[in-house]
Amino acid sequence: MSARSRAARRDTGGESATAGAAAFLPARRSLAALRKAAQDCRGCALHARATQAVFGEGRRGARIMLVGEQPGDDEDHEGRPFVGPAGRVLDAALRAAGIDRADCYVSNTVKHFKWQPRGKRRMHSKPNAAEQRACRPWLDAELEQIRPELLVCLGATAAQALLGRGVRVTVDHGRALPSALAKHAIATIHPSSVLRQPDADARERARRQLTDDLRAAAALLRG
């Protein structure tokens, strides 16, 4: 941990629930420096029960930035975003929509995994508004580095955090939404919601919706 981060921890009382990430950002802004510094972040309490911070991943020159809610169990262990079951759903939908994940930068609104125990399993728990706010400086720094042409918000948490509280993914998905963060912005469902559907038909419908929304996103980029 850097001297700057240690000082920030002292200033914020060390483990304050939602002191915010701003004090932990490095002076030199590059994706590599940000990714390294995020491991020392104590801007909210979520770091305490997570394995590691899961920072965004992808090329600096990526035209597309995809943002989800938070890392899941697999991501928490691997330290990479969207590598678990939801990541595989996303990869398949991207392929079907003609988008190469290698051309995307993929991240989350919150960098540490929030979970609740259920038996031996660690179940996803939605980060609250204060935790989302606390973590926002990391996402803003990523947006600053990537400057995406197309911003794709995966799920309601990311859509409302980045595109406004009034956005309803159920209604607004798959169409261009106004944003100061990118030339084009669009919202769609979170890939994990495909997996939560009650039966195969519902899963197929959700999968199709995700793919169609990503196709619409790709069309925006083509102009």
Ligand code: SF4
């Ligand atoms: S969730 Fe975000 S603000 Fe909270 S400790 Fe992790 S990186 Fe910092």
